[in-house]
Amino acid sequence: MGCSSSLPGRSSGRLGGLNSSESGGVPDAKNLRVKLVLLGDSGVGKSCIVLRFVRGQFDPTSKVTVGASFLSQTIALQDSTTVKFEIWDTAGQERYAALAPLYYRGAAVAVIVYDITNPDSFNKAQYWVKELQKHGSADIVMALVGNKADLHEKREVPAQDGLEYAEKQGMFFIETSAKTADNINQLFEEIGKRLPRPSSSSS
Amino acid sequence: MLLSLLSRRSLEVDSRDAYGFALRPQQIQRYREYSSIYKEEEEERSTKWKDFLEHQAKSVLFYSSAEKFSEVSQVKTTEEKEEAVLQRGREGDDSGCIISDCDVSTECNTEKEVQLSKGAKEEVQLSELPGKEVQLLERPVKEFQLANTHRKQVQLSQESEKSAQLSEESEKDKIHSKATKTHKIQTWAQVRPSVHIIENMMSCCVKKRQKMKEGQISASRDHLPSINEIGTSGGDSVEDVDHATVKKSEDNVVGKMVSSETLFSWKEELESLVHGGVPKDLRGEVWQAFVGVKARLVESYYQDLLAIESNVCESKERSNSFRVPGKFQKQIEKDIPRTFPGHPALDEDGRDSLRRLLIAYALHNPAVGYCQAMNFFAGILLLLMPEENAFWTLVGIMDDYFDGYYTEEMIESQVDQLVFEELMRERFPKLVNHLDYLGVQVAWISGPWFLSIFVNMLPWESVLRVWDVLLFEGNRVMLFRTALALMELYGPALLTTKDAGDAITLLQSLAGSTFDSSQLVFTACIGFFAVTEKRLEELREKHRPAVLVVVEERSKQGRVWKDSKGLASKLYSFKHDSGVEEVFNSVESDGVLADGDKSRPETRSSNLDELLSGLTVDSEVDSLPDLQEQVVWLKVEMSKLLEEKRSAVLRAEELETALMEIVKQDNRRELSARIEHLEQEVAELRQALADKREQEAAMLQVLMRVEQEQRITEDARLSAEKDAAAQRYAVHMLEEKYEKATAQLAQMEKRVVMAESMLEATLQYQSGQARVQSSPRSVRNQSSGVESPRRKTGLLAFGLGWRDKNKGKPSNAEDSGDKSVNDEKDSNIA
């Protein structure tokens, strides 16, 4: 369970703290601030993905997440906007799903992760998609992530299945590996691009 | 007890703390700063506890030895060992009982061995096992590193004992394990009786609780008969359970009678000791005493549970109704390597212990089974005590302290979050307002705190200190107090945060660096003394219905989920028949209707009418909700409406705060304009001031110049004066010379006069001679008299002429003097 904090240098790198407080928490068009929630079966690698993205590390012996854990990370997109991701990494065991609404409520982005070597986790991912379609924010951006892509010799969920399902649900799909860092940054950049921009900005 | 092993292995790895837990790199420095404080505190509390326990030991010695003796025949081997040690401890007068883990070294060996043999005679009396003597004779010295293997051996030996097939090898194992155990307990020989007293006191409470929960216990025991059916070796377990319980409560009655006065007189003292922390070496035993392990312990229950499991594993064809559900097993396997990863004590054997413990618990309480977080609890307990004791401690914590917390629905956990939020609003209205404004829900952070009992959330020393108090108190009050204390400590900092992410990050990292565990515990226990179990119970009653409503809703969705899972899993396995799916589909439509989304009340369209029509539709299909179910539904709907109302009220409040904030910002804008204006004025004034300063500086310069000139003139004047003085001196000198000259002149004149008078006298003499001869001589005398003044004047004229001539000289001297003065002046100027 991550009692983890974001890197101070990176999370405070944005001057926008001021700007968001003045506009009552609504960020401007150049500096986005989004709440992102990670959902998915236990052991699919949610915590590893976040740690890879935020700290650039992979720890093969990550800690079990109890309840949820928070990290934040800011990235710059090509169009010179910055996006500060406020990431809630949730616990994967089924019963912790009872607490999930607490974390996905009001989230702008949901990243639903499964393990490509584990079909059960793909089922579970579909459950989460349904749950979010019902109870998540109306304009939530959803991404389906097949993790542990480095274990291709053990693959049990074809990439095609993931892709087809995601397309049907109008989601963004990507296969990643927290271990090799493959597609991890791309995942978050892609999400950043798909975020709805505040239509009329003051500036 | 893995921890003792650990400390012997001189654990000096920098990134781990004294307990062998990994430190986050950014906290290593802080930890180092505090480790000396921890050491001091530990020494202090060691002496305090020692005094306390020694005192108690004296006062209850008689009672405890009597009680013990009667128990000897039925306690299990470990207890017998303690027994023996107890006796020995009383014999020995060695006061150095409290040996911190790190001090345990071979040095102490000899001393202990002496003690051991000392107690040998008495032991023979007490024990019925011949093995003990053997053990004393061939006690191996290397035993210290064997703690690991010993765990396995305990297992082995206990099983072999059961089956009454003691091979020679296992006999040896047994001896080994006993020797190790004896050693460990030996460390505490003298204080053990009083730890035992604590145990008795706490077990009174356990008994009561158990009686209150009689119904539930029998319910949860429903699965136990299976032990009879499946386990061939443990067929007597049920009877044993009852038998043992009866026996023990009898004992307890005696215990109560004898010691109740003493028990309660020192309860307060004990409480303050617990607030100060339990010494490291005592912690394992004291925790067991607090949780009431001895009263809970049912002989061979743990082994029987494990036997079921292994039997099931061996013969997979058997009925699987009493085995650990596969999902728990899978989850446990996933979580074992992710439990304190890299902890030196959690090696292969440590993980095996952990697995057995978790599986045994899952069998013991199927309502909970396995829940993430338990892996950490079990891990901690295994570090502090033998496996079986750890099992019973875990049972106590899970079944009593956290009853209903980690079950499938996690109801009590959710209730506690609502309760905590209410307490927060009550205690820290300003902070909660701020968090509301930022859009941070308290439960986001406090939820994980509570569920993990702060494990991985606070530094280890603090976690253990919180657990000390929590286990002592026997309920979850300490969870609330600690969380409130953290808010008290870090609330002011949180108030400065500007967005949700920053607030959460800050709180997480501040909590993670709460190294001052004494401050935390005292703030919790003293500052939030008023938060009592009674008050919490009231609040729980108040909030539970809301949670139940949501859970009800989710369980309906759960059926939907199973449905979708069924559909999805068809892709991979073709197990599901369509009939089941139809039923589920109908339920799904039902679920959709009933689905009330708290977060989007405005989009929720279902009202009571629709609900009712929905219900009739449902009954038309076939999943027949009867009248009672309808009542439940109406209740649910009602609660939902109430919930909506509440959330609307909440939203109104939120909006109000937002409005306030806007107004504040408006004010701010105005203020900032004024500030700008003022700033401009200030700038102007500054400019003026600067101008003035410039003028002043110019003036000053002028003044300085004038002054300099003055100084120059002064110099000139001075040199002129000097010149004048020099001239005056010259004049004076000349005058003197002149006077001298005049004096000489006067002298010369005198001489002239004298010479004239002499001449006259001579002349007169000559004329007198001549008159004597002729008178005309006198006439001639007269004419010469006229003639002489003329000569006189001639001389005078000469003198004056010289003087005049001299007069030109001084004027020349004056000129040259002037010139030198001028030179001087020039050099002055230069």
Ligand SMILES: Nc1nc2c(ncn2[C@@H]2O[C@H](COP(=O)(O)OP(=O)(O)OP(=O)(O)O)[C@@H](O)[C@H]2O)c(=O)[nH]1
């Ligand atoms: N090979 C490989 N292993 C991975 C990868 N990501 C995670 N893992 C492994 O999967 C294990 C579980 O990863 P976690 O990130 O802890 O899983 P989680 O989804 O956070 O699980 P919960 O906290 O229980 O919900 C880790 O211990 C890693 O060893 C990956 O990309 N490749």
Ligand SMILES: [Mg+2]
């Ligand atoms: Mg995780």
